[in-house]
Amino acid sequence: MSAGDPPWALALHGGAGVEPDRNYDRAEAMLARLVLEGEARLRSGEAALEVAVDLVAEMEASGLFVAGRGSGRNALGQVELDASVMDGARRRCGAVAALQGVASGVRAASAVMEATDHVLLVGDGAARFALSHGLEPIRDLDRWLTEPDGYDPADIEQSHGTVGAVALDRAGRLAAATSTGGTYNALPGRVGDSAVIGAGTWADHDVAVSCTGQGEAFIRVCAAHTLALRVAGGDLAEAAAEAVLVSVAEAGGDGGLIMVTSQGEVTMAFNTPGMKRASVSSRHEARVGSIGGALRPALRSQPQTRGQ
Amino acid sequence: MSAGDPPWALALHGGAGVEPDRNYDRAEAMLARLVLEGEARLRSGEAALEVAVDLVAEMEASGLFVAGRGSGRNALGQVELDASVMDGARRRCGAVAALQGVASGVRAASAVMEATDHVLLVGDGAARFALSHGLEPIRDLDRWLTEPDGYDPADIEQSHGTVGAVALDRAGRLAAATSTGGTYNALPGRVGDSAVIGAGTWADHDVAVSCTGQGEAFIRVCAAHTLALRVAGGDLAEAAAEAVLVSVAEAGGDGGLIMVTSQGEVTMAFNTPGMKRASVSSRHEARVGSIGGALRPALRSQPQTRGQ
Numbered sequence: 001m002s003a004g005d006p007p008w009a010l011a012l013h014g015g016a017g018v019e020p021d022r023n024y025d026r027a028e029a030m031l032a033r034l035v036l037e038g039e040a041r042l043r044s045g046e047a048a049l050e051v052a053v054d055l056v057a058e059m060e061a062s063g064l065f066v067a068g069r070g071s072g073r074n075a076l077g078q079v080e081l082d083a084s085v086m087d088g089a090r091r092r093c094g095a096v097a098a099l100q101g102v103a104s105g106v107r108a109a110s111a112v113m114e115a116t117d118h119v120l121l122v123g124d125g126a127a128r129f130a131l132s133h134g135l136e137p138i139r140d141l142d143r144w145l146t147e148p149d150g151y152d153p154a155d156i157e158q159s160h161g162t163v164g165a166v167a168l169d170r171a172g173r174l175a176a177a178t179s180t181g182g183t184y185n186a187l188p189g190r191v192g193d194s195a196v197i198g199a200g201t202w203a204d205h206d207v208a209v210s211c212t213g214q215g216e217a218f219i220r221v222c223a224a225h226t227l228a229l230r231v232a233g234g235d236l237a238e239a240a241a242e243a244v245l246v247s248v249a250e251a252g253g254d255g256g257l258i259m260v261t262s263q264g265e266v267t268m269a270f271n272t273p274g275m276k277r278a279s280v281s282s283r284h285e286a287r288v289g290s291i292g293g294a295l296r297p298a299l300r301s302q303p304q305t306r307g308q
Numbered sequence: 309m310s311a312g313d314p315p316w317a318l319a320l321h322g323g324a325g326v327e328p329d330r331n332y333d334r335a336e337a338m339l340a341r342l343v344l345e346g347e348a349r350l351r352s353g354e355a356a357l358e359v360a361v362d363l364v365a366e367m368e369a370s371g372l373f374v375a376g377r378g379s380g381r382n383a384l385g386q387v388e389l390d391a392s393v394m395d396g397a398r399r400r401c402g403a404v405a406a407l408q409g410v411a412s413g414v415r416a417a418s419a420v421m422e423a424t425d426h427v428l429l430v431g432d433g434a435a436r437f438a439l440s441h442g443l444e445p446i447r448d449l450d451r452w453l454t455e456p457d458g459y460d461p462a463d464i465e466q467s468h469g470t471v472g473a474v475a476l477d478r479a480g481r482l483a484a485a486t487s488t489g490g491t492y493n494a495l496p497g498r499v500g501d502s503a504v505i506g507a508g509t510w511a512d513h514d515v516a517v518s519c520t521g522q523g524e525a526f527i528r529v530c531a532a533h534t535l536a537l538r539v540a541g542g543d544l545a546e547a548a549a550e551a552v553l554v555s556v557a558e559a560g561g562d563g564g565l566i567m568v569t570s571q572g573e574v575t576m577a578f579n580t581p582g583m584k585r586a587s588v589s590s591r592h593e594a595r596v597g598s599i600g601g602a603l604r605p606a607l608r609s610q611p612q613t614r615g616q
Contacts, residue, residue, distance in 0.1 A: 074433075091528055091559055097405070097499075098430045118498045119524045122406045123431025125382075125497015189433015190426050191405075198506040198530035216427045220399055222506035222533040229537050251399055 007264025014276030015161015016256035032298035035278035048167035049175035059163040070159030071181020081105035082195035088174035088203030097195035164210030174208040193218035198225035213255010241269035315572025322584035323469015324564035340606035343586035356475035357483035367471040378467030379489020389413035390503035396482035396511030405503035472518030482516040501526035506533035521563010549577035
């Protein structure tokens with residue numbers, strides 16, 4: 001960028017806790033496509049909030065991640081969605097938890113933020129609100145889970161990982177969005193950090209953060225907010241992220257996080273064997289990776305998911 | 309206390325947002341009774357966590373506050389309880405939200421912390437867990453709401469305020485508990501800060517915090533956790549509390565908070581006309597108040613609530 005251009009940045013995650021012997025090519029291809037889409041939109045001046053929410057909604061719809069159509073069933077066979085969004089510029093946020101019967105957790109969370117004075121709606125009340133607000137219902141859960149548009153059912157059986165996006169737009173606004181579709185066979189009504197503002201999601205005037213991993217540990221240390229205050233206090237982004245992940249580990253969990261700062265700096269950190277992730281900014285070309293620390297360029301010529 | 313004695317402290321709140329022209333004598337009498345009970349227990353070496361949870365459970369059962377039997381009905385006529393607890397010594401926490409059919413939110417939150425690996429259970433799943441765990445069910449909601457043991461139905465119609473307790477025990481352990489029974493006529497499934505670790509409740513090795521007020525604003529600024537990190541960073545307790553309440557106001561809300569520190573310091577702050585509250589510590593005698601800044605001694609000879 002030239003000296004006078006405002007910085008912008010985008011990072012996406014598709015879940016930490018990857019297994020080194022599994023193949024994440026399809027998920028990486030999706031992340032590459034989305035980070036390039038996000039790059040184009042941020043370059044054109046679109047708002048961080050819209051870009052973050054839309055990209056998370058695309059990840060939900062893909063069936064490749066444990067969110068939206070890739071969600072896992074709880075011990076009762078239900079699918080409960082947790083999601084949250086935060087608009088750092090307005091310091092507004094919205095979240096849903098244990099949401100059933102609605103296709104997109106992140107769009108429901110966004111609707112809570114935009115259309116109510118509330119922050120968090122859960123359970124039946126969240127579903128009632130979302131459906132009355134015109135959000136897409138799930139009419140046939142079995143079919144919805146197994147036939148996402150244009151994707152292979154095999155992707156869904158192998159779906160893995162919470163999803164999230166953080167963005168800084170050219171107007172200096174930061175936003176974060178996180179979505180998950182539950183832990184397989186979990187206790188019904190269990191909510192992890194993805195729906196908890198301050199734990200799994202945070203955005204203010206300095207940073208935007210989205211976390212993934214064992215949600216209880218992220219809640220116990222108020223992970224995303226701790227990271228934000230450390231950076232606001234002058235800590236270097238990478239060091240602050242590592243320190244937060246140490247405290248998450250001490251609280252009994254592992255996982256990872258993505259962060260962008262108001263300066264356009266991108267941090268993607270994890271204490272697992274890897275994290276599906278992608279980033280781009282006014283400082284660096286689009287890149288993508290999943291296992292270990294290696295990242296490679298995110299190219300338009302990568303294999304696209306079926307049906308694209 | 310003598311120089312070698314370890315400090316201990318206790319603070320209770322029964323809700324901010326009091327109205328200057330209302331009479332809170334009954335609520336104050338209850339708070340006085342409970343703070344003296346807590347004093348005796350902490351002096352005898354009981355654990356902060358048990359004391360905080362038990363005192364909140366007593367406030368829930370009284371019908372005098374908008375928690376437990378004093379809860380308000382949502383727009384569907386349901387009673388949904390939100391509560392959370394945090395044990396600073398173990399950095400463990402538990403919470404429930406939109407819990408129906410169970411008498412004590414704080415005991416359900418405590419059970420989540422003690423009996424599961426989870427932090428937050430909501431809705432039907434929370435109820436199923438709590439009832440299977442042996443917690444007291446609500447068999448007849450109308451009767452439960454209108455006939456709390458030993459209290460006057462008139463108290464319940466005038467019930468007001470979220471409840472909370474924070475304690476430091478003689479072993480240096482800090483704990484916080486918060487419980488609410490909804491905003492009258494609120495959107496079903498709406499959850500405020502009382503169930504959100506970091507927003508309405510926090511405890512670690514330095515402080516224990518419980519908040520009350522317009523919950524959405526407390527979530528937007530991650531109020532309890534912000535206060536904890538400010539104090540850990542060296543801010544004076546009173547100044548830190550005031551700064552957090554300023555940020556809560558900027559986020560569109562008012563309310564109050566109580567905090568005890570590992571040194572036995574008690575802070576009770578609010579940006580409303582008052583807050584029902586009581587405190588005692590190794591540094592000061594038991595005191596109680598509701599409107600404005602005035603506190604008076606909490607005496608055993610105060611008028612007791614009917615049936616006591």
